[in-house]
Amino acid sequence: MATAKGKGAVVATPKRAARKIRILVGKPGLDGHDRGAKIIARALRDAGVEVIYTGLHQTPEMIVSAAAQEDVDGIGLSILSGAHNYLFPRIIQLLREKKMDDVVLFGGGIIPDDDIPKLVKKGVDRVFTPGTTIQEIVDYVNERIRPRQ
Amino acid sequence: MYDRKKLAGVAANRKRWQDGELATTIRKSPPRLERFSTVSDEEIGLLYTPDPLSNLDYEEDLGYPGQYPYTRGVQPTMYRGRLWTMRQFAGFGSAEDTNARFKFLLAQGQTGLSTAFHFPTLMGYDSDSPRARGEVGMCGVAVDSLKDMEILFDGIPLDKVTTSMTINGPAAMVFAMYLAVAEKQGVPFHKVGGTIQNDILKEYIAQHAWIFPPEPSMRIITDILAYCADNVPRWNTISISGYHIREAGSTAVQELAFTIADGIAYVQAGIDAGIPVDKFAPRLSYFFNAHMDFFEEIAKYRAARRMWARIMRERFHAKDDNSWKLRFHTQTAGCTLTAQQPMNNVVRVALQALSGVLGGTQSLHTNSMDETLALPTEQAVTVALRTQQIIAEESGVANTIDPLGGSFFVEQLTNEMEEKAMEYIRKIDEMGGMVAAIKQGYPQREVADAAFHFQRLVDAGKKRIVGLNAYRSQEETPIPLLKIDDRVEKRQVARTKEVRRKRDAKKARACLSALREGSLAPNVNLMPLLVDASRAYVTLGEMCDTLRETLGVYADPAMF
Numbered sequence: 001m002a003t004a005k006g007k008g009a010v011v012a013t014p015k016r017a018a019r020k021i022r023i024l025v026g027k028p029g030l031d032g033h034d035r036g037a038k039i040i041a042r043a044l045r046d047a048g049v050e051v052i053y054t055g056l057h058q059t060p061e062m063i064v065s066a067a068a069q070e071d072v073d074g075i076g077l078s079i080l081s082g083a084h085n086y087l088f089p090r091i092i093q094l095l096r097e098k099k100m101d102d103v104v105l106f107g108g109g110i111i112p113d114d115d116i117p118k119l120v121k122k123g124v125d126r127v128f129t130p131g132t133t134i135q136e137i138v139d140y141v142n143e144r145i146r147p148r149q
Numbered sequence: 150m151y152d153r154k155k156l157a158g159v160a161a162n163r164k165r166w167q168d169g170e171l172a173t174t175i176r177k178s179p180p181r182l183e184r185f186s187t188v189s190d191e192e193i194g195l196l197y198t199p200d201p202l203s204n205l206d207y208e209e210d211l212g213y214p215g216q217y218p219y220t221r222g223v224q225p226t227m228y229r230g231r232l233w234t235m236r237q238f239a240g241f242g243s244a245e246d247t248n249a250r251f252k253f254l255l256a257q258g259q260t261g262l263s264t265a266f267h268f269p270t271l272m273g274y275d276s277d278s279p280r281a282r283g284e285v286g287m288c289g290v291a292v293d294s295l296k297d298m299e300i301l302f303d304g305i306p307l308d309k310v311t312t313s314m315t316i317n318g319p320a321a322m323v324f325a326m327y328l329a330v331a332e333k334q335g336v337p338f339h340k341v342g343g344t345i346q347n348d349i350l351k352e353y354i355a356q357h358a359w360i361f362p363p364e365p366s367m368r369i370i371t372d373i374l375a376y377c378a379d380n381v382p383r384w385n386t387i388s389i390s391g392y393h394i395r396e397a398g399s400t401a402v403q404e405l406a407f408t409i410a411d412g413i414a415y416v417q418a419g420i421d422a423g424i425p426v427d428k429f430a431p432r433l434s435y436f437f438n439a440h441m442d443f444f445e446e447i448a449k450y451r452a453a454r455r456m457w458a459r460i461m462r463e464r465f466h467a468k469d470d471n472s473w474k475l476r477f478h479t480q481t482a483g484c485t486l487t488a489q490q491p492m493n494n495v496v497r498v499a500l501q502a503l504s505g506v507l508g509g510t511q512s513l514h515t516n517s518m519d520e521t522l523a524l525p526t527e528q529a530v531t532v533a534l535r536t537q538q539i540i541a542e543e544s545g546v547a548n549t550i551d552p553l554g555g556s557f558f559v560e561q562l563t564n565e566m567e568e569k570a571m572e573y574i575r576k577i578d579e580m581g582g583m584v585a586a587i588k589q590g591y592p593q594r595e596v597a598d599a600a601f602h603f604q605r606l607v608d609a610g611k612k613r614i615v616g617l618n619a620y621r622s623q624e625e626t627p628i629p630l631l632k633i634d635d636r637v638e639k640r641q642v643a644r645t646k647e648v649r650r651k652r653d654a655k656k657a658r659a660c661l662s663a664l665r666e667g668s669l670a671p672n673v674n675l676m677p678l679l680v681d682a683s684r685a686y687v688t689l690g691e692m693c694d695t696l697r698e699t700l701g702v703y704a705d706p707a708m709f
Binding site for chain 1: 268269271272274279280281282283284287288352356357358396397398484487488489521522523524597600601604605607608617627630633704705706707709
């Protein structure tokens with residue numbers, strides 16, 4: 001939302017209540033570790049974000065189709081299986097194919113530092129590593145992701 | 150246990166001390182925390198004295214090691230007879246990679262094997278399934294068919310080494326393959342010893358590697374109970390696991406309560422299937438987490454033994470004392486390790502392992518310092534194993550049995566742990582047992598609530614974790630990490646395709662159709678059919694796909 005600047009300008013106020021940020025929290029792959037995903041889903045919901053949680057054992061196709069159906073602004077993936085180097089790029093590829101490049105993709109889990117720059121280069125907006133607080137993720141979502149109007 | 154008159158005196162003197170000297174000191178220098186609590190956020194008192202233990206009866210509540218109710222231990226000599234089994238959970242890459250790691254660990258003085266399978270195996274998919282892409286060999290070893298099992302246990306005599314296998318959804322299939330390997334080595338089934346985890350109820354609660362819905366899963370489990378009672382008497386048929394419930398964020402009480410409630414459900418299912426309780430109960434074992442709160446954990450293990458003994462004798466009327474004994478494996482808590490300053494994890498693991506030993510564990514896995522980052526390197530796993538050996542050989546704690554028994558604090562904590570866990574069990578009974586409770590999402594919700602509560606405490610700095618929200622370092626010392634060769638997937642896929650090409654196709658088809666028919670007839674035991682299928686090199690994915698069609702699949706209710 002741009003704010004008008006300069007002499008004589010009035011500060012714009014939103015004409016209608018802004019749509020809430022919509023985030024899909026996803027668990028791609030076969031790993032069953034959902035402690036982190038559930039904590040993040042709850043914390044985002046408590047912070048006023050609309051959260052759709054996919055549940056476990058999702059294929060990349062299932063995640064992208066849920067994201068399209070739910071018209072989300074961002075996708076947060078939790079991967080603790082070591083398959084991140086396959087799953088993130090595959091989901092990015094599917095998002096591009098569906099012309100959903102504007103959906104912000106972020107994630108976390110057991111992801112070695114060495115892999116992070118490669119994932120970011122491929123289009124992952126942000127990778128959170130173990131030890132990240134709930135607030136850091138809530139702040140990131142609020143600052144980085146804008147709801148579509 | 151104590152003279153009541155003297156206890157009354159203790160209570161009076163304690164009150165005087167509290168109101169006098171203690172109160173004065175607190176006024177001058179207040180405690181450093183508002184509230185002292187365990188890692189499960191149970192409040193802990195300043196001092197424990199004997200007066201609240203007036204009802205504790207030594208003979209009835211504690212007794213002697215190897216005797217009911219086993220609070221002090223399940224064997225009369227405990228670690229003076231034989232140390233606990235040092236059993237490191239291992240598996241990565243191909244069967245060849247893991248076979249080499251097994252041999253390395255045995256050469257370092259490890260005394261039992263424990264197999265970690267990769268996710269496709271845990272979920273009942275072959276490595277060439279589209280569901281397996283990117284996951285082959287990543288989190289464990291890839292096992293698709295008997296061929297992989299032959300390589301995995303090559304050169305390891307299965308009549309001498311016991312193997313534990315963490316497998317649940319497809320436990321029956323992997324166990325059948327293990328038996329087929331033993332047969333190929335010339336080891337008769339009655340000499341094969343080991344454990345399959347085979348605890349499907351905690352999969353629904355916490356670990357989530359399921360295939361079928363609860364009812365058909367319970368049928369397969371009772372098939373295994375009956376089959377082993379007759380054919381593989383040295384096999385531990387279910388390792389009833391609190392470990393994963395705790396890792397998913399439960400409290401110590403919840404871990405204890407939900408695990409014992411799972412155990413109750415299995416015993417009831419076995420009895421309902423017509424197997425006499427004393428025929429299968431002695432081969433049930435337990436698996437607990439060793440979390441960070443030292444005394445809370447020790448109390449948990451002691452309470453678990455006493456609870457199980459009472460439940461088996463009083464609720465299920467088991468007569469064989471082996472049915473009353475809660476034998477357990479322990480693993481240190483993976484979720485307590487930090488990615489920050491990872492070498493500190495060695496210290497965490499040592500403390501947790503010590504609690505397992507002081508709690509009387511039968512076997513132990515110590516985590517490696519690098520496990521928040523990757524599967525362990527050889528060097529890291531060696532330090533973890535040496536930690537156990539130092540506790541066993543140098544610390545002196547294995548010299549006597551239950552050294553903390555009689556501690557005012559530990560006995561009160563043990564009592565409280567039992568009372569609170571029994572409250573949960575009564576609630577689950579009222580819901581109609583654990584299967585019904587799971588269907589209502591009850592334990593899942595309790596665990597998620599506890600996990601969220603703990604994370605909030607950490608984020609608020611109310612629970613301090615060194616390197617994470619306290620004593621942070623600017624510079625981290627990197628440690629070497631294990632990398633899985635990405636060619637593993639290609640090679641594994643090729644091998645499985647070759648197995649399918651080379652086997653007797655007619656025989657494989659016949660085995661699968663027998664399995665399909667058997668699964669539709671509730672009175673047929675599926676184990677012999679699965680052993681036949683394994684012998685014929687039918688793959689795990691093929692067996693599971695066949696049963697998915699007849700038994701159905703379970704999907705995550707996705708609550709948060």
